[in-house]
Amino acid sequence: MLQNADPLNLCLLKVSCADCTLRELCLPRRLEPIELTQLEGIVRHRRPLQRGEVLYRRGEPLRALYAIHSGSVKVHMPASGGGEQVMGFHLPGNLLGLDGCGTDSYTCTAIALETTSICELPYARLESLCALVPGLNREFRRLMGRVIGAEQAMLLMLGNKKAEERLASFLIHLSRRYCERGFSPLRFNLSMSRHDIGNYLGLALETVSRQFAHFQEAGWISVDRREVSIHQLDALEKLVTHTLEEETGNIA
Amino acid sequence: MLQNADPLNLCLLKVSCADCTLRELCLPRRLEPIELTQLEGIVRHRRPLQRGEVLYRRGEPLRALYAIHSGSVKVHMPASGGGEQVMGFHLPGNLLGLDGCGTDSYTCTAIALETTSICELPYARLESLCALVPGLNREFRRLMGRVIGAEQAMLLMLGNKKAEERLASFLIHLSRRYCERGFSPLRFNLSMSRHDIGNYLGLALETVSRQFAHFQEAGWISVDRREVSIHQLDALEKLVTHTLEEETGNIA
DNA sequence: CGCCGGATTGACTGAATTCAACCGTCGTGG
């Protein structure tokens, strides 16, 4: 694959959206080839971020949106009492920065959880392009809509699920996302700490640890440090869907 | 005011967006007069909804977005175990249905909490118009961005606030929204039940009731049935901001 | 007048947080 031609120097590499394996997950989802070319025209590639490096910071002006090409990113904002609230974890193909579209400045801070390469979409140019390319405009709107839907799914979770169900949901969701990206849905590495998971799910990190142990004792999964194997996905799913709702799939 | 000329038959009345007192809160926020006229061209006015009537239902195709002209609307979706999760309460000037933009069908169900008059924006026409009117496109995007920000604020609340803080936040938020709309920020009527409030905040209705009592004993507020008077807004605010974060204001 | 739904209040229960000790791994520096 083209994008592997220069693995040591990704920053100089122009991966075309058309060739990108993530196309179907990313903004270009349903663009016509010509529209895709236009979009590619504004994409910039930056030096990969190292673990812990900040992509953008809350309060900064909305200069650009960022698509993850590889790696993963944690998005969080300050909470009352000096704490933080993790708002989400983003994987390749996800688009970051949309939270800033309302106020023209980021409301969250985005940090790389591992070495992460990014495609940058300068916002002003993206907006101009949207005005010219109806398909892009539509896809962008759709993407925002899906973000809204995903956040609602999260609200639903925090609103009425117990610790056990939350962690099960979390694992299932991650599993699906990895699967969509061509990784194994049954064996993957968590790029975030227990602390981050707990914070994201509205739980104490000890609770996360205990629930992991609980799932493991039950034989549903194995966990070793950051490595998770899922043995009985259906068992986890049964936990989540007492009666059932179709999940508003993950997005951005 | 024009919109009061025919109070018994609002459905036949065309309230122009330009004359609407809610203009600054609604989609037309920063449109040029000419853009405003174009937007007005697609707005349809429907018969007012009675309490309990459904505006749209989860799963229905996204035919239109709806702006509330007067009244209030509850938006909810089914939760696991046959329950419901209340996703939000909407006041005049708010735009509903954006959750459907991701999938082209509504993910929530919207129900009038009282007699409510609505402006309907057929989605196909709105999309076409956005393509033609850059200002509208920008405002619409901004609006979606603000919805994302508001949902994040809600996630933050459900993620790490205690019952007391949640209800205080809720009251402060309502107070601000009423204020923006020209109503008293210190005395207003709740159009939703304790059950709805609790569900929305991720609390049992009894907890809501108790926290109301608690605030009342402390002298911060008075509650009688659905009528709330706030005596010490600052006390409520102090509860919410241990250290402080600026709230991502309410929206859609 | 009596019923019904919404709201309040109380007692009890339990799930999850908090506090605390402990373990294992990794990275650093002697």
Next chain:
DNA sequence: CCACGACGGTTGAATTCAGTCAATCCGGCG
């Protein structure tokens, strides 16, 4: 190369906040 410290994770015990169950109240409506 090994020792040490730091960090992340696990585990246990005690506490607490909020949920559940249940009785009662209140106002509105038939």
